[in-house]
Amino acid sequence: MSMYNMLLLQDMVSWVGxxxxxxxxYSMLLLCLIMVGFCLFMYLMYSSGKFIIKGYSSSDYLEFTWTIVPxxxxxxxxxxxxYLxxxxxGASKYDLTLKVIGHQWYWSYELNDLDSEIAFDSYMVSLGDLNYGGFRLLEVDNVVSLPFMSKVRVLVSSGDVLHSWALPCLGLKIDACPGRLNFMNVSSVRPSLVFGECSEICGVNHSFMPISxxxxxxDDFLSCYGS
Ligand SMILES: [Cu+2]
Known part of the structure; x- marks a missing residue:
């Protein structure tokens, strides 16, 4: 999860992430190489005293280079x-379907592939009810349990306004649009607990509808939902 003074991306738990x-x-490496190469080129031109436009006008070689290289x-x-x-x-096959519905200002979840239909709401734990060591504005009362190393199809929609179900550790962000069903495959490569937040400004309590x-x-997944 995101911590203080973190400069780079979070540790990913899914292949997509x-x-x-x-x-x-890779993109950052390429960007740095271009910047360093450009600065080096400018420095060499300047230091060699050949910083003269005349020498480079109507140069076929130069035009060829600045077309091919970019x-x-x-x-x-x-x-x-x-490719990404x-x-x-993702694949068209999946082991499980999780339905996510955004509301002002909580998430509701449904699992319909088990023996009994599972449906519950997930609200943020307020500051007063937070356990010692709990994460402020990220803990929820009902955490969604999913099996790892499995393909889970997540269907996302909204009951009122636009929301967005986003989990940075999974490299995942799905818009929840009212009257529309968006889906994406989720797969974690290791046991983990991941946190996210609604990522579409959806009203006054937009900051207080985290995802966990x-x-x-x-085995733990099936025993958790009593199937
Ligand atoms: Cu929202």
Whole structure:
């Protein structure tokens, strides 16, 4: 989860998140190389006393270079970006479906694949009720349990206004639109407890409808929901 003085992304628990982090690191590396290369080029030109426009006008070689190099850089960014986009869409097969509905200002969840239908609301734990060591503005009264190393299809909608179900540790952000069903596949690679918040300004208590999901083994998941 996000901590004080954190500069980089959070530790990811899903393949999508890990791939997104790798793409972010790769893009930053490319950006730094371009910046360093440009500064070095300018310094060498300046220090060698050849900082003269005349020498570079009508240069076929220069025009060829400044066309090919940016094209190659864009290509090297575009290919992994497209790969990541299709990877996020995920597989069509899934083990479980979680339905998420945003309300002003809480989340309600439904699990319909078990023996009995599970439906519950998840409200933020207020500051006065927070246990010692609990995370302020992130703890909820009903944590969603999901099995790890499983493909969970998350269907997201809203009962009133726009919300967004976002869990940065999973590299996940799904808009909850009233009258519309958005979906994404969620899969955690390890047991974990992840936190998120509504990421679409939805009213006066927008900051007070956090999301908390724990990924447990199948046995713990089934015993948790009594199936
Ligand atoms: Cu909201």
């Amino acid at each position: 890990i791939e997104a982090t790798l793409f972010h690191d 094209a190659f850089l864009l290509y090297s960014l575009g290919v992994p970006s497209l 986009m299709y990877f996020m869409e 999901v724990e990924f447990v083994s199948w």
